[in-house]
Amino acid sequence: MPSRTAFGGMLQEIASLGILEFRTELLDRKIERRLKHLWEQRTCPDCGVGQIYAGQSSDRIWCGRCSFMSTYTLGTPFYDAELAGGEFLVAFVLYADSLLSINQIAMLLDRAYDTIHSAIRKCDRAFQRGFPAVWERLDREIDGPTQIDESQQVCSGFKSQDPPRDSLSRGGSPEGGRTRWTGDQGDELTLVAACRDVLRVISAEKGTRYDEELAPVLEEAQDLSQELGEVWTDEYPPYQQMNHDHRTVLHDEEYVSSDGVHTNQVECLWSIIQPWLRKFRGLSRQGLEQAARTFGFLRSLTLARAPL
Ligand SMILES: [Zn+2]
Secondary structure (H helix, E strand, O other), X not given: OHHHHHHHXXXXXXXXXXXXXXXXXXXXXXXHHHHHHHHHOOEOOOOOOOEEEEOOOOOEEEEOOOOOEEEOOOOOOOOOOOOOHHHHHHHHHHHHHOOOOHHHHHHHOOXXXXXXXXXXXXXXXXXXXXXXXXXXXXXXXXXOOEEEEEEEXXXXXXXXXXXXXXXXXXXXXXXXXXXXXXOOOOOEEEEEEEEEOOEEEEEEXXXXXXXXXXXXXXXXXXXXOOOOOOEEEOOOHHHHHOOOOXXXXXXXXXXOOOOOOOOHHHHHHHXXXXXHHOOOOOOOHHHHHHHHHHHHHHHHHHHOOOOO
């Protein structure tokens, strides 16, 4: 990926020369104001009736009725964290909207790799939880045919955990920041994606059984859009069990059938998720599941002209 190296490398270089520095104090204050404001609109999570007050010059929030007391970051990824709110957001936006590696983002924010990695993962989970609410607010009709397709993806060799930091340079390229996890090949997962209009739902699954692994992705696409109409697939056998109105394109012979059926949107999605996933130096199974899902939602927002 020459563009990634050029852009990421350039940013990294100007950051190391001290030309570029991220100062997030203003953003931190804005996040604090907004979260405190949100708390003041709510009733107490403990007693359910008391009004919540927020301190002007402290992090504290408290109930006017019972003994509930906490900090305004409660329930957010910023709670009890090493990073300030603004740093979280800058790290997440750089992760989501650029091809910078996690390592490069850590260097830009002058933080340890693990700190940035775990902050991004926390934001990932919050982003996924919040996506349906944000999507609904865009109030956009999502209809037309739904394309679904699957693609193989191999995780790093470490079962259910991310590759260890100290093994990262093993056998990789000698250039810092570009080395990859090159341990044993790990679990093979199937990425399943459904595309409908601007909506993209991606899921990483153990296999391709229709009921257990393909159908849930379609159902989720339906939950986030209108009732499903036609579903377009290639001629992969599990799709034949589908009870939706279903049309196939025969890939070996043609990319668009004579009546216009194709899975080009999903094929395109596979080609753009691959360079993005390389920002990780290898992914555990859980890491891949999470990243793939985030990517689908990010892509949906971008296509809906409501980018992060
Ligand atoms: Zn209370």
